[in-house]
Amino acid sequence: MRTELAIALPPGYRTEDVLAFHSRDAEAIAEQVGPEGLRKGVLLDGTPVVLEVGFKPDEARCTVDADGELTPPLLELAREALLNILGLRIDPAAFAAFVRDDPALGPVVARQPGLRIIQSATVFEALTWAIIGQQINLPFAISLRRTFIGLAGRRHTSGLWCYPEASDVARLELEALTSRKFSRAKAETLLRLARLVADGEVKLDRERPVADFVRELLAVKGIGPWTVNYALLRGYGYPDCSLEGDVAVRTAFHRLLGGEARPDIPTAQRLLERYAPHRTMAAAYLWASLSEQAG
CATH class of the missing domain: 1.10.340.30 (Hypothetical protein; domain 2)
Incomplete structure (x- = not known):
């Protein structure tokens, strides 16, 4: 059973980030990504479901394709999964305002406005x-x-895992x-x-x-x-995750702040504390800063 729904997208929405996150597996057994959209297979309450997303300037046109009856509870699970894979749980505007004058992450945010945390479906x-x-x-x-x-x-009838x-x-x-x-x-x-x-x-x-x-x-x-x-x-999509144990987060701090060595975990924890209650977005921009430097 199939149904369609539209999900509004905010101004400045970065479609390319969503497509990049879901295209990490080149063999595309559970996710298929094209220039204008994606298909994602996931089991929801025991039912194989394919979530299809096509991007328009101000909305995502979505199709929920279930191998079986698409009950209201199953449709709600599918909608929640769509919000996840579209990265719509955290509004990045609050973090952008919070770090506008921050010497480390303020410039990174200014160069990459609107970055979002793209999530797994469940x-x-x-x-x-x-x-x-x-x-x-x-x-x-x-x-x-x-x-x-x-x-x-399990395989969906469309062939997607x-x-x-x-x-x-x-x-x-x-x-x-x-x-x-x-x-x-x-x-x-x-x-x-x-x-x-x-x-x-x-x-x-x-x-x-x-x-x-x-x-x-x-x-x-x-x-x-x-x-x-x-x-x-x-x-x-919790907004205040503290990822001081993440090697990439600590590497990004080292490159942004300098110093002889990469911060250890306690030091990184102290550095992240200044971004509470927005430490999730701080991690996202720290990761993004590494991509900037690699380019």
Whole structure:
């Protein structure tokens, strides 16, 4: 069943950032990106769904294509996923005003106005991607993600693979992952998390207090503060994630502020504190500053 909906886009919306984020996998098994739009496959409440987005100057024209009945609750899940993949959770204007006179990030924001945090379609996708990608290079992480989708996801009738939900991952055996280049620790953490979420012991409800989400995740063996903050950023669109443990954030501070060595984690935490309650956007612009320097 298919339905269409339109989502308004703010002035200055950076379509190119959305397309770049969702085109990281060159094999495009779960995301297909073209010059004017994208298609994203995801399992929502057990149903394979493809989200199609076409960009117009002031709105995103979206189609929700479900393999089955498109009930009102499923349509609401799809709409929430669309807000995520379009990066519409955090308005960057507040951060731009906050750092207008900041010597480190003020100039970066001035050069790149309107930067947004593009998110994964679901909180579970953000969490599992954080676990998959931690402490390995990006091409290898993308390859593992592709394997993960093939093992636990399902194909939509259109042929696009759909990113799995917790219940799909919970059914996997450890060897299914470790025999395909996942480290044992990474595989165990993915399965442990999926089973806790599937059993309702860890709840990924967006409406819950952030403190409850953080407490539950930190109690899961293999999940630390960096993973939790990344999930808050890419899953919830939480505006005040502190990513002092992120190597790229600390590298960006080093390049922007100078000094003999890259800041350690406690120093980076202190540097980020001055951007509260907008530390998520601070991380986004720190990452963007590295891309500027690379260019």
